[in-house]
Amino acid sequence: MTTEVSILPIQSVYSIDNRTITAEVLHEEPLIVKFLNVLSDEECQNLIDCASSRLERSKLAKKEISSIRTSSGMFFEENENPLISEIEKRISSLMHLPIEHAEGLQVLHYEPGQEFKAHFDFFGPNHPSSSNNRISTLVVYLNDVEEGGVTTFPNLGIVNVPKKGTAVYFEYFYNDQKLNELTLHSGEPVIQGEKWVATQWMRKKQIRERL
Numbered sequence: 001m002t003t004e005v006s007i008l009p010i011q012s013v014y015s016i017d018n019r020t021i022t023a024e025v026l027h028e029e030p031l032i033v034k035f036l037n038v039l040s041d042e043e044c045q046n047l048i049d050c051a052s053s054r055l056e057r058s059k060l061a062k063k064e065i066s067s068i069r070t071s072s073g074m075f076f077e078e079n080e081n082p083l084i085s086e087i088e089k090r091i092s093s094l095m096h097l098p099i100e101h102a103e104g105l106q107v108l109h110y111e112p113g114q115e116f117k118a119h120f121d122f123f124g125p126n127h128p129s130s131s132n133n134r135i136s137t138l139v140v141y142l143n144d145v146e147e148g149g150v151t152t153f154p155n156l157g158i159v160n161v162p163k164k165g166t167a168v169y170f171e172y173f174y175n176d177q178k179l180n181e182l183t184l185h186s187g188e189p190v191i192q193g194e195k196w197v198a199t200q201w202m203r204k205k206q207i208r209e210r211l
């Protein structure tokens, strides 16, 4: 097996913004990493508070409402306020890509029974966005879920339990498309309580204007 170069330099500790973020590799190829201490409790709560009045039923990449994704969500504008700017800066450092490659930060909210069925985050070859496709994802959990709501990678046997301030990272910019397809993942139905996540998707090329 040939080893491909990952976007993320693999370390057990990342020091960003005077924060110590620790990492645990869950899978090497495709690279899947769990991070601890990405956001503080206060940042998680502030994101939930800012997002909650702006939630809409989630749509898929082609903008249709579908049973694949039953959560509700919203996107923040780039650099929308100081909290968003600080979080975007930290997340793009952590994901080892320039902030210009970052989509707007998305917040999703799931109630009991709501889920995000197995999907890829990258766009298919016929999608208009595939020329500047997504290459990596960070899902930050903004609260603890009482029961359910785990993130799973069904083809890799990986199950990650949501915990406030932690995150799961994965990338899918491999030459070998089979590796990319192993990043199929789902947000399993919430059984009890609610689930809030913030998702950052990164593109292969710049998507934001430089400031």
Ligand SMILES: O=C(O)CCC(=O)C(=O)O
Binding pocket: 108, 116, 121, 137, 139, 149, 150, 151, 152, 185, 186, 187, 188, 197, 199
């Ligand atoms: O909610 C989750 O656990 C997964 C979210 C997700 O897959 C996404 O936002 O693309």
Ligand SMILES: [Fe+2]
Binding pocket: 119, 120, 121, 185
């Ligand atoms: Fe996803």
